Amino acid sequence: MRFVKQWLAWIGGNTLGGLAGLGRLTFLFLETVGILISRRPRWNQTMRQLHFIGVRSIPVVIITGAFTGMVLAAQTYLQFHKVKMDTAVGAVVGVAMARELGPVLTALMVAGRVGASIAAELGTMRVTEQIDALRALATHPVDFLVVPRFVAMMIAMPLLTGFSILMGIASGYFVATQLFGVEGAFYIENMDTFMRAQDLYQGLIKSMFFGLFIVMVCCYKGLHCRQGAEGVGHATTEAVVVSSITVLISNFFITMLLNEVIPP
Amino acid sequence: MIEIQDLHKSFGEQPVLRSTNLTIRDGENLVVIGRSGCGKSVLLKHIVGLMKPDAGKIVIDGADIVPLNERELGPIRLKTGFLFQSAALFDSMTVSENVSFPLREQRNLSPGEIQEKVAEALEIVGLEGTQEKMPAELSGGMRKRVGLARAVICRPKYILYDEPTTGLDPLVGDSINNLILQLGERFDCTAIAVTHDMKSAFKIADRIAMLHEGGIRTAGTPEEIQGSKDPIVQKFITGTADPKQIDF
Numbered sequence: 001m002r003f004v005k006q007w008l009a010w011i012g013g014n015t016l017g018g019l020a021g022l023g024r025l026t027f028l029f030l031e032t033v034g035i036l037i038s039r040r041p042r043w044n045q046t047m048r049q050l051h052f053i054g055v056r057s058i059p060v061v062i063i064t065g066a067f068t069g070m071v072l073a074a075q076t077y078l079q080f081h082k083v084k085m086d087t088a089v090g091a092v093v094g095v096a097m098a099r100e101l102g103p104v105l106t107a108l109m110v111a112g113r114v115g116a117s118i119a120a121e122l123g124t125m126r127v128t129e130q131i132d133a134l135r136a137l138a139t140h141p142v143d144f145l146v147v148p149r150f151v152a153m154m155i156a157m158p159l160l161t162g163f164s165i166l167m168g169i170a171s172g173y174f175v176a177t178q179l180f181g182v183e184g185a186f187y188i189e190n191m192d193t194f195m196r197a198q199d200l201y202q203g204l205i206k207s208m209f210f211g212l213f214i215v216m217v218c219c220y221k222g223l224h225c226r227q228g229a230e231g232v233g234h235a236t237t238e239a240v241v242v243s244s245i246t247v248l249i250s251n252f253f254i255t256m257l258l259n260e261v262i263p264p
Numbered sequence: 265m266i267e268i269q270d271l272h273k274s275f276g277e278q279p280v281l282r283s284t285n286l287t288i289r290d291g292e293n294l295v296v297i298g299r300s301g302c303g304k305s306v307l308l309k310h311i312v313g314l315m316k317p318d319a320g321k322i323v324i325d326g327a328d329i330v331p332l333n334e335r336e337l338g339p340i341r342l343k344t345g346f347l348f349q350s351a352a353l354f355d356s357m358t359v360s361e362n363v364s365f366p367l368r369e370q371r372n373l374s375p376g377e378i379q380e381k382v383a384e385a386l387e388i389v390g391l392e393g394t395q396e397k398m399p400a401e402l403s404g405g406m407r408k409r410v411g412l413a414r415a416v417i418c419r420p421k422y423i424l425y426d427e428p429t430t431g432l433d434p435l436v437g438d439s440i441n442n443l444i445l446q447l448g449e450r451f452d453c454t455a456i457a458v459t460h461d462m463k464s465a466f467k468i469a470d471r472i473a474m475l476h477e478g479g480i481r482t483a484g485t486p487e488e489i490q491g492s493k494d495p496i497v498q499k500f501i502t503g504t505a506d507p508k509q510i511d512f
Contacts, residue, residue: 121356132314133352137366137414138341140334 025220028146032216035140035147045148053114053149054156060109061160062167068101069093069168073175077182086180090187091194093172098199102165104251107210110153110160111243115218118149119239122222123232131223146219150212157211158204165203198262205262206254210247217243265290266311266422266456271320273306280306281317282478288422293448293455295465298475299500304458305349305426307475311456312344312424313337324422342366345415345453349427351407353399353414359386360395363413370418385413388450389443405436409443416447423447425457429464441467462501466490474500 076092122145125131131141169191176182218239225235266288273281280303288294298304309315310322313329321328329340353362363382367373373381386392389409399407408428415423428444429437441464448455459465465472466486473483474497482489482497492498499505 125354128355129348129350129352130354132309133346133348133354135314135334136312136341136344136346136348137369138338139365139369140338 021220021224024224025216028142028220028223029212029216031142032146032150035143036151039143039147041151042144042148045144046151049148049152050155052117053110053152054159057110057113057156057160058163060113061106061164064105064109065097065102065164065167066171068105068164069097069170069172070175072096072101072168073172074179077176077180081180086176086182087186087190088194089176089180089182090169090173090189090191093176094169094191094195095199097165097168097172098195098203099255100203100251102168103161103203103207103210104247106157106161106164106207107214107247108244110157110211111214111218111240111247114153115214115243116236116240118215118218119222119225120232120236122219123225123235126223126225127227127229127232141223145223146215149219150215153211153215154208157207161204161207165200196264198264202255202258202262202264205258206251209250209254213246213250214243217246265323265325266454267321267323268307268311269321269323271307271310271322272318273303273310273315274318279478281310281320284320284475284479286473286480286483288454288456289471290454291452292470293444293457293468295469295472296456296458296475297460297462297465297472297500298458300460302475303478304460304475308346308424308426308456308458311422312341312346342370342418343421345418345420345423347408347411347415347423347425347428349430351399351411353407353410355399357399358395359391359397359399359402359410362399362410363417365414366418381417382413385417386410388416388447389413390439403436405432405440408432408440412440412443412447416451416453419451420453422454422456425455425459427459427461428457429459429461434463437461437464438467440464444468462503 073089073093076089077086080086080088080092122131125145134141134144173184173187176187177184221235221239221242225231268284268286271281271284272279284307296304296307306315310317311324313332317330320330322330324340324343327340329337332340354365357365360379360382363385364378367378367381382395383392386394389412391406391409391413394402394406394410399410402410425444428440432440444455444457445468447453455468457468469486471483472486472489474481474489476496482492482494484492489497489501
C-alpha cells in the first residue's frame with residue numbers, strides 16, 4: 001500500500017511539474033510574440049544568430065539531406081526493380097524528401113547542433129549571473145536572448161529544409177542514374193508528374209513549426225537551468241531530448257492537419 | 265534614499281530575511297556585513313528587483329519597487345549600477361562591448377560617443393587599452409574593474425557592490441576599495457556594499473550594518489561598530505570562532 005502511495009505521489013508530482021513547465025513555456029512563447037509585435041528587433045543580435053543557426057548549419061544539413069536521398073534512392077530502386085518500376089524512384093525520393101525526410105531530419109540535426117548550444121549558452125549565462133547582469137542593466141532577457149534566436153530560427157529553418165530537400169533529390173538522382181542505370185529523363189519526368197508544389201509547401205510549413213518548438217524548448221531549458229555545471233549539462237540534455245521528441249510527435253499531428261488544409 | 269521596510273524572504277522552508285529594516289541615505293557608503301549565507305547578497309538583489317520578497321517594501325526615491333514588473337523596473341535599474349561577486353561579464357563580448365552595453369541598449373549615442381565614454385570609464389578603473397580583450401583573458405581583479413566600469417558608465421545614483429574584494433589578493437582587494445571611494449567622490453553617488461571582509465568594510469564605510477539571522481542586528485559608524493559591546497558583533501568583526509563550536 002505504501003509503495004502504491006509513493007508511486008502515485010511520484011506520478012502526480014511529475015505530472016504537476018510537467019504541466020507547470022508547459023505553462024511557463026507557453027508564457028515565454030506569448031511574451032516572445034508580444035515583444036516581436038510591439039518592439040523593434042535587435043538586428044545585430046538577430047544577424048549573429050542567423051549566421052550561427054543558419055549559415056553554420058548548412059554543412060550538416062547538406063550531408064544529412066544528401067546521404068538520406070542517396071540511401072532512399074538505393075533502397076527504393078532495389079525494391080521497385082523487382083516489379084519493373086525503376087523510373088518511379090525519382091517520384092518516391094522527391095515526395096518523401098519534400099514531405100517528410102527533409103523537414104524531420106533537418107529539424108533533428110538542428111535540435112542537436114543548435115538546440116544544445118542555445119540551452120548550454122543560456123544555462124551558463126544563468127549560473128554565472130550573466131542573465132541577472134542583463135536584468136540589472138535594465139535589459140529584458142527575453143528581448144535580448146530569446147527574440148533574436150526566435151526570429152533567426154524562423155528564417156533559417158525553411159531555408160535549411162529547402163537545402164536538405166534539394167540535396168536529397170539531387171543525390172538521389174545521382175545514385176539512381178549513375179549507380180543503377182535509371183534513365184535520367186524518366187527520373188525527372190516521373191518526379192515532375194507525381195510531385196506537386198503542395199509537397200514542398202507542406203515540408204516548409206512543417207519546418208517552421210519544428211523550428212518554433214526547438215527554439216522555444218531550448219531557450220526555456222537554458223533560462224530555467226538549475227545551478228552548477230550539472231544543471232547546465234542536465235538542461236542541455238533535456239533540451240535536445242524534449243525538442244527532438246516534440247518534433248517527432250508533432251510531426252504526425254501537423255501532417256494530419258496540413259493534409260486537411262493543403263490536400264495532397 | 266532607499267528604505268527597506270519589514271522585508272521577508274524564504275527559500276522553501278528556509279527563511280533568509282526576517283523583518284529586515286534598513287535605510288540608506290543619499291551620498292553615504294553603507295556596508296552590510298554578516299556571515300556567509302546570512303542573506304547579504306539576497307538583500308542586495310532585492311534592491312534592484314532581481315528577487316521579489318515574500319513581504320515588505322523597498323522604497324527607492326519615494327517609489328515602492330516591489331509591485332513593479334520586469335519592464336517597469338527598467339527606469340529604477342538605470343539609476344543603479346551593480347557589481348556582481350563574479351563580475352558577471354558577458355563572456356561572448358569584448359571588454360569594450362561589455363562596458364558599452366548599457367549605452368548601446370539606450371540607443372541614444374553615436375558609436376563615436378560610446379567609444380569615448382568606454383575609454384573614459386576604463387581609464388577611471390585603470391584599464392586603459394584593454395577594449396579588445398575578452399573576459400577570459402583577464403585576471404579576477406581586472407574582471408571586477410571591468411564590471412565596475414560597466415556599472416558606472418551610465419553615472420548611476422546608487423552603486424551596489426556584491427562582495428567586491430572576495431577572491432582577490434589583499435593588494436588587488438585594496439585597490440578595489442580605493443576605486444570604490446574614488447567613484448563615490450567623483451560621481452557623488454551612494455554606495456551599498458555587502459562583504460564579510462572587515463578590512464574592506466572599515467575602509468570604505470561611512471556606516472556599517474550587520475545582518476544576522478535575517479534581520480539588522482546593529483548599524484552605526486565604523487567606530488561605533490568597533491566599539492560595540494554586542495558579543496555577536498565583536499565575534500564577527502574580530503573573526504574569533506568559538507574553539508568548542510564548529511561554525512559553518
